[in-house]
Amino acid sequence: MRVVLATHNPHKAAEFQQILGDAVPGLVIVSYDGPEPIEDGVTFEENALIKARAAAAHTGLTALADDSGICVDAMGGAPGIFSARWAGRHGDAEANLRLLLDQLADLPEGARAAHFTATLALVAPDGDETVVEGVWRGRIAPDARGGHGHGYDPIFIPDGHDETAAELGPAVKNVESHRARAFAAVIPALSALVARA
Numbered sequence: 001m002r003v004v005l006a007t008h009n010p011h012k013a014a015e016f017q018q019i020l021g022d023a024v025p026g027l028v029i030v031s032y033d034g035p036e037p038i039e040d041g042v043t044f045e046e047n048a049l050i051k052a053r054a055a056a057a058h059t060g061l062t063a064l065a066d067d068s069g070i071c072v073d074a075m076g077g078a079p080g081i082f083s084a085r086w087a088g089r090h091g092d093a094e095a096n097l098r099l100l101l102d103q104l105a106d107l108p109e110g111a112r113a114a115h116f117t118a119t120l121a122l123v124a125p126d127g128d129e130t131v132v133e134g135v136w137r138g139r140i141a142p143d144a145r146g147g148h149g150h151g152y153d154p155i156f157i158p159d160g161h162d163e164t165a166a167e168l169g170p171a172v173k174n175v176e177s178h179r180a181r182a183f184a185a186v187i188p189a190l191s192a193l194v195a196r197a
Contacts, residue, residue, distance in 0.1 A: 001197040002028045003122075003190070006055035006065035008036070016064070019174075023187050026194045034058035044068065044081060045131050048121035056123045062193060064186075068118040068178060070152045072104065072140060074111050083152070093151050097144060101155060104140055112140040116156065118178040120186045122193075130189040134181030138165075149173070 005013045010031050017029040037054035041047040044067040051065035069083030079086040079100065087095035104112060115137045122130040137159045144154035146166025153165035158176060165173060174180055 001026055001194045002030050002061055003193075004032050004055050004059045004061045004063045005029050006032050006051035006063050008032060019183050020187070020190060023183075024190045024194055026197070027190055029064070030061075032059070032063070039067075042081065044117055044119035044133070045121070047081060048119045049123065049129065049131065052121040052123040052129075056125050060125050062122065062124045064190075065121050065123075066118060066179075066182070067121075068116065070100075070114055070116050070156065072100070073113040074107055075103070080117075097152055097155055100140070100152070101143065109139070109142075114138060114140050114156065116152075116178040118182040120182045122186060122189050124193070130186070132182055132185035132189075134178040134183070134185060136176060136178040136181065 005016050007013065008031065013029050013031040020029065021027050032055045034055060035058070037050050039047045039050055041050055048065045048067040051067070052063040055063035055065065067081065069080050071077040071080050079096070083096065084090055085096070087099045089095065115135050118134045120132050138157050141155045141157050141164055146154050146164045148169040149164070149166030156165045157163065158165060158168070161168060165177070
């Protein structure tokens with residue numbers, strides 16, 4: 001069964017295929033080639049649904065979309081849905097990370113609680129929708145460390161660890177991360193779709 005991933009990034013589609021294909025035999029993740037919808041939601045769930053609905057409507061296939069980011073308690077959950085463009089330009093990971101560190105510079109360690117959130121939306125052409133969420137709790141480090149991650153990984157220390165997510169590497173992240181938890185939560189819905197196909 002083919003499921004379209006609402007992204008134009010073929011590397012992301014390959015990553016989803018590797019993770020979900022192993023867990024759901026018969027599932028084939030394909031890239032989306034349609035128009036980019038405007039992500040004007042105010043939550044991760046709303047933005048994931050916007051992308052999945054657009055891809056399902058354009059392709060006629062069941063669509064899967066994700067939206068994710070980092071949320072800092074002392075900042076009321078920001079950057080949140082603005083994580084990828086926190087410093088102003090979408091995708092400038094280094095500038096985003098530096099700005100967040102600067103904004104938290106005066107906060108003591110005990111006030112630096114944060115979490116990563118990943119939301120996955122699965123939308124079938126008949127309108128059936130499933131939304132799941134994965135949360136990875138931790139705190140913001142005082143400085144960036146590690147070379148195994150991207151985005152905010154070098155400044156995020158997960159609960160139960162002293163190392164940043166970028167120091168832990170993929171073996172830990174593939175089990176504990178917000179994405180790993182979201183993937184685990186969406187597998188039953190994907191398995192049910194494949195079984196009905």
